[in-house]
Amino acid sequence: xxxxxxxxxxxxxxxxxxxxxxxxxxxxxNLEDSTMTRLRGHFAMMLxxxxxxxxxxxxxxxxxxxxxxxxxxxxxxxxxxxxLAEAGRPYLLTVHGGDRLGIVAALTRAVADAGGNITDLTTxxxxxxxxxxxxxxLPAGTDPDRLGTELKQVSRELDVDVTFGPQEADVL
Numbered sequence: 001x002x003x004x005x006x007x008x009x010x011x012x013x014x015x016x017x018x019x020x021x022x023x024x025x026x027x028x029x030n031l032e033d034s035t036m037t038r039l040r041g042h043f044a045m046m047l048x049x050x051x052x053x054x055x056x057x058x059x060x061x062x063x064x065x066x067x068x069x070x071x072x073x074x075x076x077x078x079x080x081x082x083x084l085a086e087a088g089r090p091y092l093l094t095v096h097g098g099d100r101l102g103i104v105a106a107l108t109r110a111v112a113d114a115g116g117n118i119t120d121l122t123t124x125x126x127x128x129x130x131x132x133x134x135x136x137x138l139p140a141g142t143d144p145d146r147l148g149t150e151l152k153q154v155s156r157e158l159d160v161d162v163t164f165g166p167q168e169a170d171v172l
Contacts, residue, residue, distance in 0.1 A: 002077040003032070003048050004055045006062070010071035012043040020045065023061050027053050037122070043071070048078070088140040090119075090167040093151065095132035097160025099125055104132060106154050107162070114147040115139050130160070135167060 008020055017036060024031060029051035036045040049058070059075040066073045095107060104123060111118060111134070120135040138144060148164045155162035 001050070001052060001054070003050050003080055004029070004053075004058055004075050005078045006045075006047040006049060006058060006073070006075045008043065008045040008062070008065060008071055008073050010043060010066075012038050012041055013070070016043055016065070016071070017045065019065055020047075020062065023064075024049060024051075024058070027051060027058065027061055029053060029058060035120075088138045088142060089144075091116075091136045091138060091144060091164060092167040093132070093134040093136055094163045095130070095155070095160050097130055097155075097158065098128055099130040100158065100160075103130060103158055103160060106158060107132065107151060108134070110147065110150045110154050111136055114150065115142055116147065136164075 006020075006024075008016060021031060024047075029049045031047055031049050033048040034046065036043075038044075051058075055075040055077045059073060062073045062075065065071050093107065093111070095103060097103070104121075108118060108121075115138065117137045118134050119137055122133045124131045138147070144164075144166075151162050151164050
């Protein structure tokens with residue numbers, strides 16, 4: 001069977017992850033990749049899973065999560081992806097500054113123009129302080145110092161502080 005992409009979105013409450021993963025385990029569905037977060041009282045979760053069930057079966061099994069109308073659940077089959085070719089070293093981009101329109105757009109454009117791929121991005125607004133944390137994969141042969149210089153230029157134009165450097169390797 002094809003991998004299944006599952007999304008759960010809605011009003012946050014305790015137990016969403018526990019209920020979702022219990023249903024999946026009961027179905028014999030293996031959780032392979034996931035991201036889950038809380039955004040201003042709203043919950044968002046995306047999962048890539050595998051198992052000997054269809055996306056329709058998964059969605060029906062998870063329907064109880066959405067019964068009270070506070071969550072939306074969807075499941076669909078997705079194409080199996082070949083492992084990506086080894087990228088260059090991963091980098092971490094952090095931004096701190098006053099909230100203003102276009103911060104994410106300008107900085108991610110600089111990364112994209114350098115051929116970088118943003119693999120994870122989080123933003124938070126805390127009062128007047130806006131924080132961005134992005135994980136960036138650069139293709140082998142890309143000059144990270146050149147991208148760092150470009151990001152510093154963009155940060156001056158936006159009046160925010162930017163830090164860009166190698167990311168610590170994950171220990172698995």
